[in-house]
Each structure stands twice: as structure tokens, then as C-alpha cells.
Amino acid sequence: MWTATRATLLPLRAHRSISRRGLAQVADISNIPPENDKKFTVPIPDTSFETYNFDPPAYSVETTKNELRQLYRDMTMIRRLELAADGLYKERKIRGFCHLSTGQEAVAVGIEHAISREDKLITAYRSHGFTLMRGGTIKSILGELLGRRDGIAHGKGGSMHMYARSFFGGNGIVGANVPLGTGIAFAQQYNDTDNVTINLYGDGAANQGQVHESYNMAKLWNLPVIFGCENNKYGMGTSAERASAMTEYYKRAQYIPGLRVDGMDVLAVIAAVRHGREYVKAGNGPLLYEYATYRYAGHSMSDPGIAYRSRDELQQQRANDPIGNLKTRLVDWGVLTEDEAKSIDREVRNTVGQEVRQAEQMPAPEATPRILFEDIYVPGSEPAQRRGRTVDETWY
Amino acid sequence: MAAPRLFRPTARLLSSRLASTPLRPAFRQSACAPSVLRSRGYATEGGPKEVTVRDALNEALAEELESNQKTFVLGEEVAQYNGAYKVTRGLLDRFGPKRVIDTPITEAGFCGLAVGAALAGLHPICEFMTFNFAMQAIDQIINSAAKTHYMSGGIQPCNVTFRGPNGFAAGVAAQHSQDYSAWYGSIPGLKVVSPWSSEDAKGLLKAAIRDPNPVVVLENELMYGQAFPMSEASQKNDFVLPIGKAKIERPGKDLTIVSVSRCVGQSLNAAAELKQKYGVEAEVVNLRSIKPLDVETVIASLKKTGRLMVVESGFPMFGVSSEIMALSMEYGFDYLTAPAVRVTGAEVPTPYAVGLENMSFPQEDTVVSQAAKLLRL
Numbered sequence: 051m052w053t054a055t056r057a058t059l060l061p062l063r064a065h066r067s068i069s070r071r072g073l074a075q076v077a078d079i080s081n082i083p084p085e086n087d088k089k090f091t092v093p094i095p096d097t098s099f100e101t102y103n104f105d106p107p108a109y110s111v112e113t114t115k116n117e118l119r120q121l122y123r124d125m126t127m128i129r130r131l132e133l134a135a136d137g138l139y140k141e142r143k144i145r146g147f148c149h150l151s152t153g154q155e156a157v158a159v160g161i162e163h164a165i166s167r168e169d170k171l172i173t174a175y176r177s178h179g180f181t182l183m184r185g186g187t188i189k190s191i192l193g194e195l196l197g198r199r200d201g202i203a204h205g206k207g208g209s210m211h212m213y214a215r216s217f218f219g220g221n222g223i224v225g226a227n228v229p230l231g232t233g234i235a236f237a238q239q240y241n242d243t244d245n246v247t248i249n250l251y252g253d254g255a256a257n258q259g260q261v262h263e264s265y266n267m268a269k270l271w272n273l274p275v276i277f278g279c280e281n282n283k284y285g286m287g288t289s290a291e292r293a294s295a296m297t298e299y300y301k302r303a304q305y306i307p308g309l310r311v312d313g314m315d316v317l318a319v320i321a322a323v324r325h326g327r328e329y330v331k332a333g334n335g336p337l338l339y340e341y342a343t344y345r346y347a348g349h350s351m352s353d354p355g356i357a358y359r360s361r362d363e364l365q366q367q368r369a370n371d372p373i374g375n376l377k378t379r380l381v382d383w384g385v386l387t388e389d390e391a392k393s394i395d396r397e398v399r400n401t402v403g404q405e406v407r408q409a410e411q412m413p414a415p416e417a418t419p420r421i422l423f424e425d426i427y428v429p430g431s432e433p434a435q436r437r438g439r440t441v442d443e444t445w446y
Numbered sequence: 447m448a449a450p451r452l453f454r455p456t457a458r459l460l461s462s463r464l465a466s467t468p469l470r471p472a473f474r475q476s477a478c479a480p481s482v483l484r485s486r487g488y489a490t491e492g493g494p495k496e497v498t499v500r501d502a503l504n505e506a507l508a509e510e511l512e513s514n515q516k517t518f519v520l521g522e523e524v525a526q527y528n529g530a531y532k533v534t535r536g537l538l539d540r541f542g543p544k545r546v547i548d549t550p551i552t553e554a555g556f557c558g559l560a561v562g563a564a565l566a567g568l569h570p571i572c573e574f575m576t577f578n579f580a581m582q583a584i585d586q587i588i589n590s591a592a593k594t595h596y597m598s599g600g601i602q603p604c605n606v607t608f609r610g611p612n613g614f615a616a617g618v619a620a621q622h623s624q625d626y627s628a629w630y631g632s633i634p635g636l637k638v639v640s641p642w643s644s645e646d647a648k649g650l651l652k653a654a655i656r657d658p659n660p661v662v663v664l665e666n667e668l669m670y671g672q673a674f675p676m677s678e679a680s681q682k683n684d685f686v687l688p689i690g691k692a693k694i695e696r697p698g699k700d701l702t703i704v705s706v707s708r709c710v711g712q713s714l715n716a717a718a719e720l721k722q723k724y725g726v727e728a729e730v731v732n733l734r735s736i737k738p739l740d741v742e743t744v745i746a747s748l749k750k751t752g753r754l755m756v757v758e759s760g761f762p763m764f765g766v767s768s769e770i771m772a773l774s775m776e777y778g779f780d781y782l783t784a785p786a787v788r789v790t791g792a793e794v795p796t797p798y799a800v801g802l803e804n805m806s807f808p809q810e811d812t813v814v815s816q817a818a819k820l821l822r823l
Contacts, residue, residue: 203598206599213601218562226585233566237568260554263554264559425596433738434690436634
């Protein structure tokens with residue numbers, strides 16, 4: 051179990067370009083069956099992982115043609131959803147905060163395809179893709195962003211606060227969701243369920259004290275949690291190197307085994323999370339994963355994302371696009387033709403376009419005290435009165 | 447390294463405090479006998495019984511742990527050490543390490559963990575050794591616990607109880623002696639209770655644990671060793687007090703004194719002195735609940751007496767008494783025959799030296815003299 055660290059001192063970007071080159075080398079289509087639902091194994095590049103006191107996953111993933119196409123479709127769907135949100139924001143229809151995950155789709159999609167519906171997931175504020183993967187519909191997410199009554203949180207939460215079954219948000223305070231995720235894993239252990247919690251945060255949050263408090267309790271009590279640092283290289287507008295004394299985030303809980311995953315490769319993410327899930331479920335205690343990824347957009351809509359990074363860097367990263375990465379391989383492997391890919395793109399674009407229109411048709415919450423004051427407390431346990439702006443607006 | 451630990455309540459501090467109270471045998475009894483068994487004993491014997499606040503809290507915890515498998519207690523030294531103030535005494539032996547859990551001294555972390563477990567459907571009881579340390583975790587209490595049900599559009603409840611000693615403590619200086627009633631009382635989505643007597647303690651803590659919302663239970667360290675009579679009904683394991691209802695501890699017609707937690711006792715003593723010295727009948731209202739606040743009871747009493755005084759130990763600015771006086775303007779102005787007054791903690795970080803400390807918190811004579819002034823006696 052405690053294998054030697056795969057020593058690598060390569061900086062992240064070098065690591066990524068290697069992984070991109072690696073992709074071409076692993077194409078091996080000899081075992082791909084004609085049936086869409088028959089399982090087969092696809093290889094992943096041997097540069098996909100860096101380990102810390104942890105055996106790496108197998109450098110291959112068992113999958114089906116249907117699943118591979120679904121991965122492509124899911125990532126495209128998140129991309130389109132985010133682009134739609136981007137457009138609506140620029141039309142001033144979305145208010146306040148809106149954090150886009152374009153570039154990071156492989157993390158949300160890969161994790162979802164590696165866990166079960168009973169496994170739990172919690173993340174920070176870049177949450178649209180996860181909400182979709184955990185079962186939120188496009189229109190309920192867009193409806194929420196538009197502040198509509200039929201939004202996923204009835205227009206009460208907005209971009210950062212969306213919840214679904216086995217999905218605990220959508221949390222707006224950097225780092226604060228990590229103890230929550232640890233508590234969710236605690237509940238799984240307490241209830242003796244055979245499941246894990248995926249506990250996600252960013253490279254910025256990795257420096258928060260309570261993240262380290264969570265590592266400690268998780269290891270101390272052997273909780274079934276996979277901490278996941280989505281390292282998109284920038285905590286808001288500050289690069290990881292300028293904020294962290296040590297940027298190998300998968301090594302930062304020294305007593306917890308870690309794994310750095312190429313977060314631009316959805317298959318590598320699946321391989322890593324499936325492997326980690328089995329390890330954690332076997333009672334081996336927590337893991338610390340780092341998903342090396344990249345955010346194309348700025349931190350939020352108010353950040354054009356160019357003050358702290360060069361256009362060259364952005365262009366270079368876009369060349370390593372997670373959707374393009376997968377598509378190239380699927381086409382190479384004969385799982386998907388260019389035409390089929392285009393038709394998926396078109397279908398996704400149409401679907402999202404339709405759902406945007408439906409979301410825009412949703413009514414806003416009625417501006418009445420009943421709607422304003424509902425759900426502050428669990429129904430049936432509300433206080434006798436809640437005060438409005440004036441004594442006359444007190445709600446009984 | 448060890449220095450900060452010394453500021454946490456130590457066994458030595460605790461035992462010296464206990465030694466000075468005549469009620470130690472009662473405490474000992476609770477330490478040895480499982481609470482529910484003892485309360486059953488009471489029930490068959492019948493009649494009221496003297497019980498300390500500490501034992502009442504212990505009994506509430508034991509009964510709720512017994513009846514609801516989703517509840518568990520976690521906090522610093524709650525298990526093996528039996529609780530810094532022994533409120534959780536005997537619970538580890540009775541319920542085992544799965545349900546009574548010692549945490550590292552990392553408030554933000556374990557408080558967040560408790561909130562997360564509540565989001566996942568458990569009913570955690572999170573003890574802070576004192577609420578002074580909960581400031582490390584106040585983001586989790588407010589942003590994670592109190593707001594999530596609303597932000598989720600009502601799909602994500604959070605049934606968690608935060609409890610521990612709050613407010614005035616003796617000789618521990620500024621960082622360990624502060625009242626947080628106003629802090630938590632201002633937050634929509636939280637409920638906040640603050641018991642004075644043993645019945646309060648048991649009934650409110652049980653109500654807090656059963657309530658499906660996040661509830662903050664602000665106890666007082668100096669009350670733990672005090673004994674109060676508990677009625678036969680309150681000794682039973684189905685005894686629960688409603689959150690949001692005040693109790694009139696002493697009826698009167700000349701002056702309403704609204705108070706909470708330890709200051710209720712001081713107000714009652716002051717009322718007795720007012721009666722003895724001036725023949726004045728002061729009505730003492732024990733708020734019991736900070737949020738929701740029982741506006742109805744306060745205003746009804748004010749209408750009856752025409753005079754209002756608030757006694758509490760928080761900082762004066764933007765405090766519980768400020769809120770009650772504002773409410774008296776909104777709902778009771780026409781009934782007041784004199785301006786309402788307040789007796790509060792002083793606007794000062796709590797000093798260590800005893801003479802200065804006494805000047806920082808309401809004393810009985812402060813209450814008596816202010817009441818006399820209000821009544822122009």
C-alpha cells in the first residue's frame with residue numbers, strides 16, 4: 051500500500067504537455083467491440099497520474115461505446131450550459147455572482163461516471179457542472195441563475211447555492227465546504243453505508259486552515275472521503291505559485307495518500323476516482339486527489355481573466371481542451387465519427403437553447419411576504435413571526 | 447505550547463469551584479447513576495426534586511441519545527474526560543465512542559463536520575467548551591448551518607444543536623467571558639435559547655435537539671452547579687419546553703423586569719429586595735428563548751405594569767436589551783409611564799481583577815438601584 055512516490059519534479063505545464071503527447075501513443079483499437087453496450091478496455095496515458103504514498107490506478111479504463119459517447123455529450127452539455135450562462139449574464143439577466151467552469155468539464159463528468167448515485171458530493175462555488183451531473187436539469191439550473199421560482203432552489207440561492215439528491219451544493223465561502231464534506235463522510239460511516247463522499251475545493255481553498263483541520267479528522271477517524279483539489283492554477287486572480295508555499299496539493303496532507311490526476315482527461319479522472327473509491331470503501335481511510343485542470347474564463351463574470359495570465363498561456367491551455375482531447379481519441383478509436391460528434395454538438399446546442407427559452411419563460415418568485423419568508427425554518431417549526439423592514443411588514 | 451491550554455477550564459478549576467458549592471453530592475449522584483434510571487426513580491417517589499443545572503443538562507442529553515439513534519455528541523473532551531464542565535459525564539460509558547466523540551481542538555473543523563453530518567441527515571449535538579471558542583467556527587454556524595435551508599429553497603434541512611457555556615464567567619478575563627446572545631440572536635435561520643433554571647436547561651436542550659433547525663443553546667458556566675427544584679413532570683423523559691415562550695418567574699404589577707440566563711436569578715433577588723425595601727411588586731420575565739423572542743409575553747407584562755427594565759449581561763451596544771427596548775417602542779410605547787431602562791454588561795473587554803470584573807456585569811444592587819430610579823422611589 052505504501053509504495054514509493056513516483057518522483058517527478060516537472061512543473062505542471064510540462065506535465066500536461068507530456069500527457070497530451072501521450073494521448074496519441076495509446077490509441078489501440080484492436081479490442082473495441084462492435085456492440086454499443088459491450089464492455090472493453092481503453093488505455094490512458096502513462097503520464098496521467100503522480101502518486102504520493104499510494105499505488106496508482108491501472109492505466110486503463112473499462113467502458114462501453116455508449117459510455118464514451120455519453121462522456122462526450124455530458125462535457126459538451128456543461129460547456130454549452132456555461133456558455134449560455136455567460137450570454138445571459140452579459141445580457142444582464144443573471145445577477146451577482148456567476149462562476150463558470152469552462153475548461154474544467156472533465157472533472158465533473160469524470161467523477162460522476164466513477165461514483166454511484168448514493169455516493170455524496172459537495173463542492174465550492176464553481177458548481178453548475180456538478181449540479182447538472184448530479185441530476186439537476188439544464189432549465190432548473192438556468193432558472194436558478196435567472197432567479198426564477200422554478201429554479202432548482204426556487205430563486206433563493208443563485209449560482210453558488212444549488213442542491214440535489216446526494217449533492218450538497220454549491221457553497222460560497224472558500225474552504226468552508228470542506229469540513230461539511232468531512233461531516234457528510236462522517237454520517238456515511240456512522241450509518242454504516244457502503245459509500246464515499248467526494249469533497250471538492252479549489253487550489254485557493256487548499257491554504258485554508260479548516261481544510262487542514264478536515265484532513266486531520268478524516269484520517270484520525272478513517273472517514274470514507276476523497277478530498278479533491280481542483281487545481282485550475284488560480285485562486286481568484288492569484289496564481290497557485292503566488293499563494294501556496296507548496297503547489298503539489300496532493301501531498302499537502304502528509305499523512306493521507308495522494309494522487310495528482312490529469313484533470314483535462316476525463317478517462318484519467320474516471321480511472322482515478324474508481325480506483326480511489328474502491329480503496330476508500332475497503333476501509334483504508336481518506337485520500338487526497340488533485341485534479342490538474344484549467345479555467346478558461348475569469349474567476350467570475352466581473353473578471354475578464356487576463357490581468358494575471360497571458361493570452362499565450364490561455365491559448366496553449368485551450369489546445370489541451372478536455373472535450374477536444376476526448377473527441378480526438380474517440381474518432382481515432384472509431385467510437386465516434388466527426389459527423390456524429392457534430393450531430394451531438396448540434397443536439398446539445400439545440401437542447402440548451404430550448405431550455406434557455408423555457409427558463410426565461412419561468413415566472414419570477416412573487417414578491418410577497420409568504421414567498422420571502424418561506425423556508426427560513428423547516429415548515430411546521432417556524433417562529434410565530436418574522437419581521438419585515440418595518441413593524442407593519444411583520445409576517446405572522 | 448501549553449499556555450493556551452491553561453486558559454481552557456481545567457479539572458483543578460472545576461473541582462475548586464465544585465468544592466465551594468454545597469450541592470456537590472447531587473452532582474456526584476448524577477456522575478454515577480444513569481440519568482434516566484434516576485429520573486424514573488424520581489417519578490415513582492413523586493414530587494419535586496432538587497437538581498443542578500449540570501445534571502438537568504446531562505439528563506436531557508442522555509434521554510435524547512437514548513431515544514434517537516441519529517443524535518450524537520461531539521466536542522472537545524466530552525467523552526473520556528467527561529466534559530470540561532462535566533455536563534457530558536457518564537455518556538461515553540453509557541453510549542460508547544460512536545455516539546460520544548472527543549474532537550481535536552479545532553472548532554472550525556469539528557463544527558463544520560457536525561453541520562455536514564446534519565446536512566447528511568444526522569442530528570449532531572456539538573459542544574463548544576465555551577462559546578468564546580465558537581467564534582473560530584461562527585462562519586459554519588451562520589453561513590453553513592443557519593442559511594442552507596433557505597438557500598436550498600427548502601430541500602436541505604440542518605438539524606444540529608450547538609451548546610456550551612456562554613457569557614459571564616468568573617476570573618477568566620476578556621477572551622473567556624463574553625455573551626453571544628445578540629450575535630446569534632440576530633441571525634435568521636437560527637433559533638437561540640438560553641436557560642436559567644434546571645427545568646429550563648432540560649426542557650430547552652431537549653427542545654433544541656428535537657427541533658429540525660439549527661439551534662444554539664447558550665448555557666452559563668456559573669449556573670452549572672446551582673440546584674433548582676424540578677417538578678415531577680419535568681423529571682420525565684418526555685418533558686420539553688417550547689422554544690419561543692418566555693416564563694413569568696415572579697408576577698408583579700409595578701415594574702416588568704425582562705431578563706435571561708443567569709441574570710434571571712439576580713433579577714429575582716433584586717425583586718425580593720425591592721419588595722422588602724419599597725413594597726414594590728416587580729414582575730420578572732425569564733425570556734428562555736432569545737430567538738424567536740416572546741414579544742407577546744413581554745408586551746403583555748409591560749402593558750400591565752407600565753414600566754420596563756431589561757437585565758442581561760451582554761455588551762450594551764446593539765444587544766438583547768436594545769432589541770427589547772426597540773420592541774417596547776414599537777408595540778408598547780403608549781402603555782409606558784416612564785422611559786424603559788436597561789442594565790447590561792459594561793462596554794469593556796472583561797477585566798481580570800475582581801473589583802473591575804464586578805463593575806463589568808450587572809449586580810443585584812445595580813438592578814435594585816436602577817429600578818428605584820425608574821420608579822422614582
